[in-house]
Amino acid sequence: MVGRAGSVGHVGRRVLRSGIGVAAAICLGFAAVPAQAEALPEALAKAYQSNPQLNAERARQRATDENVPQALAGYRPQIVASLSAGLQSVRDLLPNNTIQTANLKPWTIGITVTQTLFNGFKTANSVRVAEFQVRAGREALRNVGQGVLLDAVTAYTNVLANQSLVEAQRTNVTFLRETLGIVQKRLNAGDVTPTDTAQAEARLNRGLADLNSAEVNFAISQATYAQVIGNPPSRLSPAEPVDRYLPRSRDEATGLAFKSHPAVLAAGFDVDVATTSINVAESSLLPTITLQGNASRSRDSDPTLGTFATDQASVIGQMTAPIYDGGTAASQTRQAKEISAQSRLVLDQVRNQARTAATGAWVAHEGAKIAVSASESEVRAAGVALQGVQKEATGGQRTTIDVLNSQQELTSAKARLIGAQRDRxxxxxxxxxxxxxxxxxxxGLNTPDYLPEVHYHQVRDAWHGLRTPSGQ
Structure with missing residues (x-):
C-alpha cells in the first residue's frame, strides 16, 4: 500500500506544481502577456471602425439626415420647364367647296415658377419633425455603438477565457494519462486491483471529453471574435475592468441611466417627433397661398390663323382653403394625437427599462467582484488540498481515487476562476x-470618433446635387 501511495504521490506532486502554476497565471489575468499582443482597446477600436452593423447604422443615420433638406424644400420655389412639339395634318373645307390641306409643325416652350407663401405652417413643422428625427437617430446610433463595443468586449474576453480553459484541461488530461499509465503498471505487478485502473481510465475519458468541449468553445469564440472585431484573434493580452469610469453607488448608476442613456434620449426625441406631427396633420385644415409665375412661347404655321406666334407671361396669386375632404385630415390629426400618447408611454417604459438594466448591471458587477475573490480562494484551497491528499497518499492514508478527485476539484476551481474573471x-x-x-x-480609444453632425451640416442646406458627401 505504501508503494502504491508513493507512485500516486509522485504524479500528484507533478500535477500540483503545474496546477498551482496555472492557477497563479489565471489570477494574474488569464495568461502572461505575449510580445506584440493585441490589447482590448485596440480590438475595440477595430470594431468601432469596421463593424458591419455599426457602419450600416451610420448609413441609416445619413439617410435620416436627408429628411431635413427635403422638409426645407417647402420654403424654396419649384421650377418646371415644359416643351411640346409635333406634326399636325390639317384638312379645311372652304366656303367655295374647295379643300385646303397643310402639314403643320407647332411647338410650345414654357417655364413655370411656383412659390408657396403659406401652407398652414406645414413646412415649418415638417422641418422640426425632420430635425427631431435626426436627433433621435443620433441617439439610436450611439446606442448601437454601445452594443457593438460591448459585443467586442464579450468576444475578446471569451477568447481569452476559452483559451485558458483549453490549457487547464490539457494539463488535466496530461496528469490523468500519467496516472493511468502508472496504475496499469502497478496492476501488472499485482499491487492494485482492476478497479483502480477502471477509475483512472474513466477519469481520463472524462477529461478528454472536457478538453474537446473546451476546444469547441474556443473555436466558436474565435469565429465570433472575427465576426465582431473584423479579423481573427492572434495573441491577446489580459483584459482589465473599467472600474475607474463607473459610478460609485447604485443610486448614481440608476440616475445616470434614467437621464442620459441613449435609448432614453432617443425615446424623448420620438415624443417630440410625434407631438410636432400633430401640427403637420392640422396644417391640412388651413388655407394655402401660392404665387405662380409663367412664361411661354408658341409657334403655329396654320395659314388659317391670324397669328403664327404667341409669347405669354403671367404672375398669379392663388389661395385655396379646404372645406370638406371626406374627413381625411381630421382622421390624420386624431391618429397623430394617439401616436403622441403612445410615444409618451414608450418613453416611460424605456426609462423603467434603463433603470432596471442599470440596477441589474450594478448588482452583477458587485457580484462579479465577490465571485473572483471567492474563486481565487477556492483555487488556492484546492491546491493546498491536493498537496495534502498527495502527502496522505504517500503515507498510505489515501487511494488513487482520492488523488483523482482532488485533481478534478482543482481543475473545476480553475475553470470557475477563469469564468469569474471573464464575467468581472x-x-x-x-x-x-x-x-x-x-x-x-x-x-479614450485610439480611433477618430464618428461625428454624425458632420454629414448633417454637409447636406442640410444643399439645394441641388446627386452625389453624397462621400462622392457616391
Missing part, C-alpha cells in the same frame, strides 16, 4: 453601457 470584465463594461457611457471618448 464583462460586468464592468455592461455597467458602463447601462449608464450610457460606453463610447470612444470615455474609453
Amino acid at each position: 470584465v464583462i460586468a464592468s463594461y455592461t455597467l458602463l453601457s447601462a449608464i450610457g457611457k460606453l463610447d470612444v471618448k470615455t474609453l
